[in-house]
Amino acid sequence: MIYTAQIKVMPLKDLLDPQGKAVLGGLQNLGVAAVSDVRIGKNIDLQIEAASPEQAHGIASEAAKKLLANPVMEMYEIIIN
Amino acid sequence: MIYTAQIKVMPLKDLLDPQGKAVLGGLQNLGVAAVSDVRIGKNIDLQIEAASPEQAHGIASEAAKKLLANPVMEMYEIIIN
Numbered sequence: 101m102i103y104t105a106q107i108k109v110m111p112l113k114d115l116l117d118p119q120g121k122a123v124l125g126g127l128q129n130l131g132v133a134a135v136s137d138v139r140i141g142k143n144i145d146l147q148i149e150a151a152s153p154e155q156a157h158g159i160a161s162e163a164a165k166k167l168l169a170n171p172v173m174e175m176y177e178i179i180i181n
Numbered sequence: 182m183i184y185t186a187q188i189k190v191m192p193l194k195d196l197l198d199p200q201g202k203a204v205l206g207g208l209q210n211l212g213v214a215a216v217s218d219v220r221i222g223k224n225i226d227l228q229i230e231a232a233s234p235e236q237a238h239g240i241a242s243e244a245a246k247k248l249l250a251n252p253v254m255e256m257y258e259i260i261i262n
Contacts, residue, residue, distance in 0.1 A: 102217070108224050109224075126248050127247075135228065135244060136183070139225070140224070141224045142221060143221070143223060144201075144222075145220045145221075146218070147217045147218035148215050159216065163213050167204065167211060168204070
């Protein structure tokens, strides 16, 4: 069966996110003043052929560890649909 | 009150996603063969000062339209927490 895994890769909370800071400045210049913080990461949707949701989760986790997320700077969450 | 808005910006389904195709090739080279398709977009977390979840959703939607998503190539989804 084909499962869709959504992997959300975000910069670690303690690290500075310069891209987010730039977007925050841009939003304030555009008049969107109610936004107080912005953090930007990646969203990766994988189509995975697997026998069970647990197996799909394992494959998504392997992909995240091997290629998609840098554990020094990023954390990731996996949601299987 | 402070709300967290999660904005998921993904390339439109009908468009080619060259970054996703490159990651798919990378995963296959690494031996993760069960993945059949990859699409990559952005995930943006906003901290929004608003009186209600509806108002926070409106502000996030304004930010997405004005700056965060390019409607020619991308679609976006907003989740308010």
